[in-house]
């Protein structure tokens with residue numbers, strides 16, 4: 001049952017405690033300026049006064065010509081702190097631009113209101129906020145990513161969500177990517193996130209600046225269904241197909257390409273490419289046939305299999321190849 005903590009994690013999940021910087025948000029949001037006019041934006045995993053998502057939309061309210069921004073938080077009634085999830089209470093903030101933003105001090109003027117429940121994005125009152133919203137923008141808890149995206153799609157919402165690239169292969173997500181209902185945003189790779197004071201210090205990918213702890217995370221990307229310029233750019237690698245350089249898999253009738261920059265532009269058959277390809281994917285140039293990572297049972301992928309017993313992963317000369325997306329040039333399919 002959504003929102004029932006006897007069923008869901010009652011303990012705070014460490015993987016969920018990564019807080020997004022304003023810079024990371026600005027660097028992505030600048031590619032979607034034309035989508036926000038007259039829209040209601042919801043940030044539904046966000047401690048309102050510490051969330052940089054909420055901060056961004058208040059700061060850029062007039063520039064984006066927004067109608068309203070709503071932020072709801074989870075298990076937190078101290079809006080000035082990151083949630084400790086030590087209470088069943090929660091708060092929310094609504095901003096409609098009436099209080100003009102001129103500087104940091106104006107955030108304190110936006111009234112903080114109490115939610116009836118704990119702010120779980122799956123709770124009835126939070127779903128009511130979702131229904132009101134046009135676009136959802138946040139970094140949701142990674143441990144609930146499947147449910148989070150499913151809820152957005154079921155409610156037919158536009159979204160721009162930060163997540164981990166491994167989620168591409170989730171059964172709830174890959175079909176959406178394949179059918180052009182969800183795609184990767186502009187930026188992806190390694191990014192720094194603020195972590196709680198209690199976070200254990202690490203030797204690598206960790207820093208403390210002005211007393212604040214940060215952790216660098218790899219494989220991060222934005223998941224969205226908002227159109228963006230990058231999705232219309234034609235990729236050109238300058239590479240041509242040479243049989244000896246692009247071996248076929250032992251178990252798929254497709255060639256293997258180890259790097260996106262090595263995709264042979266003149267190859268008409270199916271190619272297995274790394275997941276990073278999706279950050280450059282233009283659906284007018286290539287179509288997504290399937291994937292080799294989990295058992296893709298679509299008719300087309302079954303027809304490509306040359307060894308029905310080796311279903312997980314592509315193999316070349318018996319050696320397992322890392323997860324691949326199967327693609328083909330548009331107009332070349334039978």
Ligand SMILES: C[S@@+](CC[C@H](N)C(=O)[O-])C[C@H]1O[C@@H](n2cnc3c(N)ncnc32)[C@H](O)[C@@H]1O
Nearest residue numbers: 016018019020045046074083120121139140141
């Ligand atoms: C990865 S953090 C990101 C926080 C914030 N969106 C940001 O980007 O800085 C995920 C947040 O989701 C909250 N959260 C965890 N479970 C939740 C739930 N069931 N419903 C709503 N929020 C939840 C956590 O308290 C945490 O603040």
